[in-house]
Amino acid sequence: MIELIISLISITLQTSAPLLLASIGECIVERGGILNLGIEGAMLIGAFTGFISAYFTKNLLIGILASIIGGIAIVLFFGFLVIEMNLDQVISALAINLLSYGICIYFFRIIFSQGSLPYISELLSPIPIPILSEIPIIGMILFNQTIFVYIALISIPIAYYLIFKTRYGLSLRATGENPSIAYRLGVNVSKVRYIALIIEGIFVGIAGGTFCLSMFNVFDVRITAAKGFMAVSIVILGRWNPIGVFGGALLFGFAEALSLWIGTLIIGPISASISQLLSILPYVVTIIALLIGGRKAKGPASLGAPFSRE
Amino acid sequence: MKTSTLLSIIILAIIVVGIGAYAYTSIIAPPKKFKVAAIYVTPLEEPWNRVLHNALLKAKAELDIEYAYSERVPEADVERVIREYITAGYNLIIPHSWGFWEVTDRIAPQFPNVYFAQGSGLCKNFGKNLVLYDYYIQEAAFVAGAIAAKITKTGKIGIVTAFPGIGDVNNLLNGFIAGAKYVNPNINITISYINSWYDPAKAKLAASALIASGVDVIYSERYGVFEACKDPVTGKILAYAFGNIEDQNSLAPDVVVGSVVWDLYPMIKTLIEGAKTGKYPAGIYNATMKAGDAKFIWNPTFAQKFPEVKSFADDLVNKIINGEIKWIVDGKLVPLSVPNFANPEVS
Numbered sequence: 001m002i003e004l005i006i007s008l009i010s011i012t013l014q015t016s017a018p019l020l021l022a023s024i025g026e027c028i029v030e031r032g033g034i035l036n037l038g039i040e041g042a043m044l045i046g047a048f049t050g051f052i053s054a055y056f057t058k059n060l061l062i063g064i065l066a067s068i069i070g071g072i073a074i075v076l077f078f079g080f081l082v083i084e085m086n087l088d089q090v091i092s093a094l095a096i097n098l099l100s101y102g103i104c105i106y107f108f109r110i111i112f113s114q115g116s117l118p119y120i121s122e123l124l125s126p127i128p129i130p131i132l133s134e135i136p137i138i139g140m141i142l143f144n145q146t147i148f149v150y151i152a153l154i155s156i157p158i159a160y161y162l163i164f165k166t167r168y169g170l171s172l173r174a175t176g177e178n179p180s181i182a183y184r185l186g187v188n189v190s191k192v193r194y195i196a197l198i199i200e201g202i203f204v205g206i207a208g209g210t211f212c213l214s215m216f217n218v219f220d221v222r223i224t225a226a227k228g229f230m231a232v233s234i235v236i237l238g239r240w241n242p243i244g245v246f247g248g249a250l251l252f253g254f255a256e257a258l259s260l261w262i263g264t265l266i267i268g269p270i271s272a273s274i275s276q277l278l279s280i281l282p283y284v285v286t287i288i289a290l291l292i293g294g295r296k297a298k299g300p301a302s303l304g305a306p307f308s309r310e
Numbered sequence: 311m312k313t314s315t316l317l318s319i320i321i322l323a324i325i326v327v328g329i330g331a332y333a334y335t336s337i338i339a340p341p342k343k344f345k346v347a348a349i350y351v352t353p354l355e356e357p358w359n360r361v362l363h364n365a366l367l368k369a370k371a372e373l374d375i376e377y378a379y380s381e382r383v384p385e386a387d388v389e390r391v392i393r394e395y396i397t398a399g400y401n402l403i404i405p406h407s408w409g410f411w412e413v414t415d416r417i418a419p420q421f422p423n424v425y426f427a428q429g430s431g432l433c434k435n436f437g438k439n440l441v442l443y444d445y446y447i448q449e450a451a452f453v454a455g456a457i458a459a460k461i462t463k464t465g466k467i468g469i470v471t472a473f474p475g476i477g478d479v480n481n482l483l484n485g486f487i488a489g490a491k492y493v494n495p496n497i498n499i500t501i502s503y504i505n506s507w508y509d510p511a512k513a514k515l516a517a518s519a520l521i522a523s524g525v526d527v528i529y530s531e532r533y534g535v536f537e538a539c540k541d542p543v544t545g546k547i548l549a550y551a552f553g554n555i556e557d558q559n560s561l562a563p564d565v566v567v568g569s570v571v572w573d574l575y576p577m578i579k580t581l582i583e584g585a586k587t588g589k590y591p592a593g594i595y596n597a598t599m600k601a602g603d604a605k606f607i608w609n610p611t612f613a614q615k616f617p618e619v620k621s622f623a624d625d626l627v628n629k630i631i632n633g634e635i636k637w638i639v640d641g642k643l644v645p646l647s648v649p650n651f652a653n654p655e656v657s
Contacts, residue, residue, distance in 0.1 A: 004522040011518045011538070015511045105353050114354065115364040119561050126542050144543055216510050216537055217561060221353060225509040257515045264468075264502050264519040276474065279505040 006140045008261060013141065013149055014215065016253030018043070018207040018224075020152040022231035023238065023245045024159045025203030030235055031163055032196040033176035035304040037093035038078050039204050040228030041100030044221065046071040046208025048104045051120065051219040052111060054212070060124050063213045064147070064206065071205020072198055074100060079197040083190050086306050104221050117218065124148070124214040148210040155203060159242040162199075172196055176300030179307035189307055204228075237289060239297035251289060255282035343376040344402070344582060347395040349388060350381040351407035357533075357555045358445075362406050362429070365574035373582055385409040392417055396424050402585055404429065414440070425585045427577075427595075430478060436592045443577060443595040444478045445555065447604035448485030448639055449630050450570040451529070453623050454552045454606060455489025457567060458527040459497050460619045461550060466498040468520035470513050471531040474503050477641030479531065482554075482570070484644050486529050488637045489626075500525060510534030521548050527567075530554055536562035550612075559609040567612045571605040572597065600631045 022039055029036050036042075049070030054063030074096065081092040112118050124146050133143040142153070163169040171192045174182040179189045211223045234252060238244030259278040348366055350359045363379070370377045378400070380391050388410045395403050402425045405414045411431020418426045418433075418440040430444040458467045467490055469483055483501065490497050500523065502516040513534025520528055521538065526549045528535050539549040539562070553559060553569030577595055584590040597603035606623065613620045629635045638644070 007541075008518060008522055011515060015515055018511075105355070108355065115360055115367060117360075117556070117558075117561070123537070123542075128543065146542075211511075215514065216534065218533075220508070220510075220533075221355065222508045223510065225506070225511065227511075256512065257519075260502060260504070260512070260516045261519045261522075264500055264516070264523050276503070276505065279503075 002137075006137060008257065010141050010144065012253055012257040014145060015257070016249055017146075017149045017152040018210040019227055019231055019234065019253060020246065020249040021148070021155060021203045021207035021210070022228055023234040023249050024152075024155045024242055025200035025207070026231050026235045027238065027240055027242055027245050028159055028163065028172070028203075029193070029196045029200045030303055031169075031176045031240055031300055032172045032193050033179055033300050033302040033305065033307070034079075034082060034193055034196070035089050035093075035232075036075070036078060036197070036200065037090060037229070037232060038074070038096030038100075039200070039231060040224060040226065041093075041097035042071050042074045042078070042201065042204045043208040043211075043224045043228045044104055045074045045100045046205035047211045047223055048108070048208070048219060049205075050209035051212035052107075054120050055118060058121075060120075060122070060213050063120075064209050067209030067213070068202050068205040071203075071208060072201030075197050075201035075204060076194070079194055082306070083193050086308055088306070089304050101221055104219075108219065108221075120212070120217045123217055146210075146214040148206060148214050151206055156242050156246045163242065168192070168195070173300070176302060179302055179305075183307075207231075233286070236299070237286060239293070240299050244293075248286075248289070251285055252282050255285040342399075343374060344586060345376040345378070345398075345400040346402045346404065346578075346582070347400040348377070348379040348404040348406055349383050349391055349395075349410065350379060351383060351385070351409060352381070354379075354381050359406065361556055361572050362404065362574050365578050366404075368575050369578045369582065373579065375582060385413075389413045389417065396421055401425060402427065402581060411442075425581065425590055427581055436594075438592050439590060440592055441581060441590070441595050442593070443574075443597065445572045446478070446481060446597040446639070447555075447570055447572045448481045448637075449597075449599045450604040450606045451482045451485030452489035452492070452630065452635070452637070453626055454529060454568065454570050455486035455491075456493045456626055457489075457606075457616075457619055457623050458486070458529065458550075458552070459490040459493035460622065461567065461616060462497070462527045464524045464526045465494070465496075466500065466523070466525045467527045467529070468500045468502060468517075468523075468525035469529045469531055470502050470504065470516045470520070470535050472503065472507050473505055474643070480641050480643040481639050482531060484637065484639070487644065492635070504532060504534075506532075508533070514538045517549075517551075525549060527551070529570075530558075533558075536565050539565040557607050559607065563609060563611060566609050567616075568606055568608045571607050573603055573605055576602040598631075599627060 022043055026039055046067040050063040050067030053066035054060050078092060078096050081087045082089045126144050126146050129143040133139045171187045174187055175189050175192050183189050212219050234248040235245055237248035259281040263278050348362055354363050366377045369375055383391050388405060392403055404427045406429035408430045411428050411433055414426055414428040415433040415435050419435050419437050422439055425439050427441040427443060433440060433442045471479060487499055500520060502520055504512040504516050506512060510533055513532050514537055517528055517535040517538035528549055529552045531554050535551050539551050540547055550567045551565050553566050555572050557569045557571050559566050559569055
């Protein structure tokens with residue numbers, strides 16, 4: 001029984017990894033004052049570029065690289081719209097989401113024949129970390145995962161260090177609070193924001209790649225299933241702090257998994273109504289977490305506001 | 311060159327081209343092809359759309375028809391799109407989504423010379439030109455259920471599906487459950503609802519929870535189950551699975567025993583031939599194994615691995631085709647506690 005519980009926790013960690021990666025990326029840009037609602041589309045692009053590269057090269061590492069490049073490209077385009085062109089961030093993000101969806105369908109059809117069902121024959125397998133994976137329970141859960149889960153876990157301290165302990169992080173936070181004052185104090189606001197977006201592009205691209213390179217072997221334009229939007233709310237839940245975001249992503253992922261487990265394991269042959277009731281669990285947990293933890297915390301003051309030097 | 315000469319050459323050219331064009335359209339041009347239009351609410355890549363699209367592409371190649379489609383048509387636009395196809399002279403119009411049925415049901419009686427086939431819904435005004443079809447492939451699901459009950463070692467089988475209370479989905483689940491109980495009335499069946507039409511990550515979680523509870527055969531009514539059936543570290547097969555709607559055997563060849571497949575080509579062929587001969591089968595079109603609409607496609611590996619089960623399943627298919635096995639198909643999920651509801655007293 002314990003073995004099964006371990007495997008369930010381990011799978012939940014795997015399915016939460018894209019959520020975690022995307023939330024960490026979003027957390028960094030939002031700290032710099034940019035609200036990127038386009039990460040749903042960016043994730044999809046990451047999944048798509050990863051899928052086609054891995055499909056043709058039969059090399060999953062090239063797939064990961066392609067996911068990263070795809071993610072950076074689309075997020076930088078968003079950056080061009082909102083930083084260079086000073087467009088409204090929410091509307092630009094909507095455009096980015098629609099554009100990504102269109103790009104994926106368009107190229108999918110150009111590349112693959114109509115009506116076919118292309119798939120990758122081999123998915124990324126977990127990499128057990130020597131010694132650490134031998135630790136009972138924790139080793140099985142934490143150190144027997146795919147590279148994506150490791151990246152997701154490592155990204156938390158890295159993001160925390162970046163935001164709170166580096167000179168760049170200080171500029172980033174200053175930019176997010178008040179870009180005009182930061183600019184007058186000599187911070188290159190555009191550069192700071194572009195760097196944040198590139199970092200987000202990397203994370204979100206990898207998050208997309210998780211879907212088509214390690215979890216499933218097909219591509220579908222719905223594969224991200226609104227996980228990007230979920231990431232945006234997790235950033236709020238985690239109060240713009242990577243550690244909080246980590247907690248939020250896990251809370252959400254486990255609440256969702258728990259709703260499925262309770263239905264299957266404990267109640268046995270469940271009636272339909274119980275399953276519906278349990279499916280609201282993640283949202284109930286989120287509301288409770290917000291009520292307990294997040295009433296006083298505030299986000300970056302200039303989040304979502306356009307900035308121009310004049 | 312004089313202006314008058316130039317003018318006469320131009321006039322002559324116009325006359326020649328005009329006569330040529332007239333001759334082409336009236337004498338030389340081939341007779342008009344039968345024109346079929348399909349309307350999809352989502353992109354073609356969705357399995358639900360892909361099965362119809364593939365059937366129509368096959369019809370285009372084999373029945374010499376013209377085929378056009380509109381995809382990503384929202385419900386609010388479907389009336390305009392249908393009317394445009396009618397104006398453009400299309401003979402058979404196929405609105406292929408539940409959300410379109412009210413419009414189709416209303417428009418069909420207004421155009422008695424145009425044929426309609428509505429994909430799922432609650433149409434009533436069938437008249438002589440409206441067909442309602444759906445993925446009534448419960449017969450194939452029955453075979454899958456029977457195979458599941460034969461190959462399970464733990465006596466526990468599971469289903470991963472979308473929402474509770476959806477009529478056409480319930481028919482599939484009933485088919486699967488009836489098949490399993492036909493083999494073993496005491497079999498333990500668990501249904502896991504992911505409460506989403508498409509969320510592979512959630513389906514994967516649902517499947518792994520089923521496996522943890524001892525289930526070793528899963529009907530993947532929604533996509534996302536296969537990857538949970540194999541231990542990624544050891545490569546051990548934790549459970550077998552069945553694909554749904556389209557042939558998904560190649561996606562996970564060591565896990566998927568077979569697929570419950572919907573083939574729309576036999577129906578499309580019947581409809582086109584019916585429309586051409588004036589014997590359009592208006593009313594509800596039932597997908598059957600007999601006509602070839604519903605199929606259970608074995609993964610060749612497993613057909614070899616379980617030869618006895620294979621021959622048993624082939625026998626079942628024959629019994630279903632001959633009408634020896636029947637069960638109630640009414641869109642209501644039969645409670646799992648009913649021991650054996652295959653072969654009830656139904657007319």
